Amino acid sequence: MTIRALFDLGDERGVLRISIAVTVFVAAFGIVFGLLSRSFSIMFDGVYALVDASMSLLALMVVNLITSYATATRLSRRLRERFTMGFWHLEPMVLGLNGMLLIGVACYALINAVGSLLAGGHDLKFGFAIIYAVVTFIACVTISVVETRANRLIGSDFIRLDVRAWIMSGGISAALLVAFCVGYLVQGTAWAWISPYIDPAVLALVCLVIIPLPVSSVRQALSEVLLVTPxxxxxxxxxxxxxxxxxxxxxxxxxxxxxxxxxxxxxxxxxxxxxxxxxxxxxxxxxxxxxxxxxxxxxxxxxxxxxxxxxxxxxx
Structure with a gap:
């Protein structure tokens, strides 16, 4: 399979492969720069992206199964005999698991952020933090626009949820960028005392914003798993x-x-x-x-x- 076919924007699987590749890059970038800048919020962003990448990979596997079953191609006889009703039921299960994992990660990060605030915060290197926020914000905006345009023709729930995740990640990056710029500017001023609180405060704020966002996807997935009639x-x-x-x-x-x-x-x-x-x-x-x-x-x-x-x- 050629690179062009592997990352075909006209195919659901190609779009998900692009998303996974970019997500892995953002996750690795975030973990490295989180360690360099000593920022819990950047570390959270990297871990969040890593969870999202693993869920996108699982979604890609489900899409391959559904497509293979529907088109009667590349599906082993054993699988076809064991799953005579197809693999559609896996889709809402993956979407629900994705949403619940993202909510769980955000809740855990919120607890850590509150604990850090109560402990007096911590210092971080704003230069590394600003570089990270700029790069990830550009990556999030670019991939969300690309996926949105591709999904106008594909109409995939997986891609739709992935776009939402990229938009959330972009919002996180924008919030981090603003906070880090403020922290950098107050250095050496009368407001320098707030800098140790900036990282946990913005992390707590971001978690409060993103925790409710996957709830609608989880609710929809649960209704489909329970076979609620539309x-x-x-x-x-x-x-x-x-x-x-x-x-x-x-x-x-x-x-x-x-x-x-x-x-x-x-x-x-x-x-x-x-x-x-x-x-x-x-x-x-x-x-x-x-x-x-x-x-x-x-x-x-x-x-x-x-x-x-x-x-x-x-x-x-």
Whole structure:
């Protein structure tokens, strides 16, 4: 595989590979400059980026599994036999784990920041800190813009969450840059006493800001893991089902709908009146095709089951 294909901006996996590469660079850069500047906030930024990189790598593995299953390529027979329902369920699990880990890291850093403030803060080398903040801010802005443009065509939840993470990282870098510049400027002045408190104070502030941000992603992932039915999706499916019942004189229907990651799982059971004249199999299949066309979005990520029965117990 060529470098261009490996980092293809038109492919979800290529975008995630770019994100992982930049994240690893930012993480290593942050840890090194955190040690050089003696800054806890920079160390936190590096560790935060490292956690995000590991989650992006896990997301990339899940995307490869989902794509391989949907396209029937590069997937071993053993995996296909063990996961006959596909790998879509892994997507919300990874998104939820990502959000919870980021929240956990931020909470831990907040506790350390408060402890440092109560202990009187600590000195740091503002020159190294400013260099770090400038470089990482430029990297965060650049990658978030690149991913946002790429995702307009791809429409990936993974990339959308990754963009949000880069925006958060950019906000952290901007806050660090402002704080470090203030700390550098007050050196040798009457306000020099505040410099030991700048690093833990900005770390605490950043943690308070970013802790709530992944909550919506965790909530959405949890609802998909629990197979909570999306109201708008159910309304659309019920509209199609009601039209089919009316058109063909069925008694009623039962609809079961869930969204799991990028997958839409739909099961429709039509109750046929007792004594209905027999239809050829081709006719039943034609009705199924009509239902599928009306529901739309006929992609490898749509799992549609249409059943006809005269016994309502089969629909429960």
């Amino acid at each position: 109201a708008d999706m159910m309304a659309s499916v019920e509209e199609v089902a009601e039209s089919i019942v009316k058109k063909y004189g069925f008694e009623s229907y039962r609809a079961y709908v869930a969204k799991v990651g990028r997958a839409r799982q739909i099961e429709l059971y039509f109750i046929v009146p007792q004594g209905t004249p027999a239809r050829r199999m081709e006719e039943w299949d034609a009705i199924r095709d009509e239902v599928g066309d009306a529901i739309g979005d006929d992609t490898p990520d749509r799992w549609l089951t249409v059943v006809f029965t005269g016994d309502p117990e089969w629909t429960e």
